[in-house]
Amino acid sequence: MTPSYDDLYWNSSDGLRLHARDHAPAAGQPPRGTVVCIPGLTRNAADFDALAHALTAAGWRVLAVDLRGRARSARAPDPSGYNPRAYADDMVALLQSQNIDKAVFIGTSLGVLVTITLASRAPERIAAAVLNDAGPKVPREALARIGKYAGKPVPPMDLTQATAYVETIGKASFPRFTAEDWQTMASNTFRQRDDGLLELDYDPAVIRTTRPWVLWLLRPVLWRAVRGLTARVPVLVVRGALSDILPADVARRMAATSPTARLIEVPEVGHAPTLSEPEAREAILALLERVR
Numbered sequence: 152m153t154p155s156y157d158d159l160y161w162n163s164s165d166g167l168r169l170h171a172r173d174h175a176p177a178a179g180q181p182p183r184g185t186v187v188c189i190p191g192l193t194r195n196a197a198d199f200d201a202l203a204h205a206l207t208a209a210g211w212r213v214l215a216v217d218l219r220g221r222a223r224s225a226r227a228p229d230p231s232g233y234n235p236r237a238y239a240d241d242m243v244a245l246l247q248s249q250n251i252d253k254a255v256f257i258g259t260s261l262g263v264l265v266t267i268t269l270a271s272r273a274p275e276r277i278a279a280a281v282l283n284d285a286g287p288k289v290p291r292e293a294l295a296r297i298g299k300y301a302g303k304p305v306p307p308m309d310l311t312q313a314t315a316y317v318e319t320i321g322k323a324s325f326p327r328f329t330a331e332d333w334q335t336m337a338s339n340t341f342r343q344r345d346d347g348l349l350e351l352d353y354d355p356a357v358i359r360t361t362r363p364w365v366l367w368l369l370r371p372v373l374w375r376a377v378r379g380l381t382a383r384v385p386v387l388v389v390r391g392a393l394s395d396i397l398p399a400d401v402a403r404r405m406a407a408t409s410p411t412a413r414l415i416e417v418p419e420v421g422h423a424p425t426l427s428e429p430e431a432r433e434a435i436l437a438l439l440e441r442v443r
Contacts, residue, residue: 156203156215161248163219163241165232170223171216171245172196174203180210184278184442185254187242188215189262191423193301193353195222197339198259201427202435209436214245214254218261220354222342230356235261239269246276255442257281257435260396260423267373270380279385279442281435284397284423286388286405287373293395293422301358307348313337324393324421381409385441388414389431393421413438 159173176182186206188199196215203213217224218238227233242265246254253276258266263285270277300320308316314330314337321336322328328336341349380386386409390402399416406414415434417424424431 156200158223159214159249161245163237163244165227165237167219167225167227167232167241169217169219169225169241169245170196171214172199172203174207174213174215176210176212177208180208182212183210183439185212185214185249185251186439187245187254187256188213189238189242189256189258189265190216190218190221191260191262192297192357193221193340193351194259195339195352197222198425199257201425202257202432205427205432205436206439209439211255211439214249216242216245218265218357220357222352226354227356230359233354233357235264235268236272238265239272242269243273243276252276253278255279255281255439257283257426258285259283259426260285264373267376267380270383271372271376274379274383277380277384279387279438280380281387281389281426281438282377282405283389283426283431284391284394286397286401287370287377288398288401289396290398296395304355305351307344307346307350308341309348310334310337313341313349324391324423326393327419377405378408381405381412385438386412387434387438388412389424389426389434390414390416391420391422391424392416392418394423396422411441 156172156174159171161169190198195217199215206213220226255278256266263282266280314334317336318333342352388402388406390397406412417428417430
């Protein structure tokens with residue numbers, strides 16, 4: 152499947168030029184609304200191409216964003232600008248630039264924290280939400296695992312080396328991945344330099360500003376934000392069955408904050424589901440049927 156999208160650019164309130172992949176609803180489909188997809192800490196808009204294909208076929212416009220410092224979005228001159236509050240404000244600026252009152256937000260990993268933050272700062276902007284494999288409580292051991300590779304210097308590579316690299320760090324989370332899947336992940340993780348070699352497609356400073364102890368202290372605030380979100384709009388919690396980032400008890404507690412919240416667990420997947428899995432895709436489409 153070759154993704155079809157237009158490049159969309161908008162400006163943040165502090166002057167950064169930001170980028171999203173703008174996937175239009177399929178021809179002949181009545182427009183249903185807008186879905187904004189927010190990726191994980193070191194990820195980017197390309198992660199949502201397969202999901203966007205399914206959602207546009209159902210009549211949704213999908214805006215898959217590159218958070219500041221990733222892929223085609225500008226890097227922040229001050230690393231302190233890499234934080235969930237700034238990311239949430241960037242989402243508001245995106246909607247304003249497109250004259251969109253509200254959207255469905257799908258957040259993966261860090262994207263969950265951005266969505267929760269947005270729910271606290273601009274709740275009227277959220278029509279529904281998918282919280283993919285992260286929540287108000289993240290085990291310290293899981294954060295330590297990610298810290299072993301995220302933001303670490305990686306020498307320039309060719310595609311074969313890059314594919315081996317992403318498989319090495321991700322094989323425990325994606326035991327069902329094929330060789331083609333790993334190559335796709337490598338292509339989405341790296342960008343090509345002028346000399347033809349590949350380098351990681353994000354500003355290393357996005358890692359340096361991530362402080363696990365801050366997340367630990369913010370747990371009560373984040374739980375309050377989750378309860379406020381699920382009380383207002385339809386919410387789907389997605390968990391990878393092998394995930395160490397979103398423990399099963401935390402996922403169940405998130406879904407239990409409202410009778411209208413739902414929980415889906417994706418089998419044989421760790422952190423984080425790609426949302427192209429049939430179980431996740433069908434659950435998201437069912438959630439969108441509940442959006443009014």
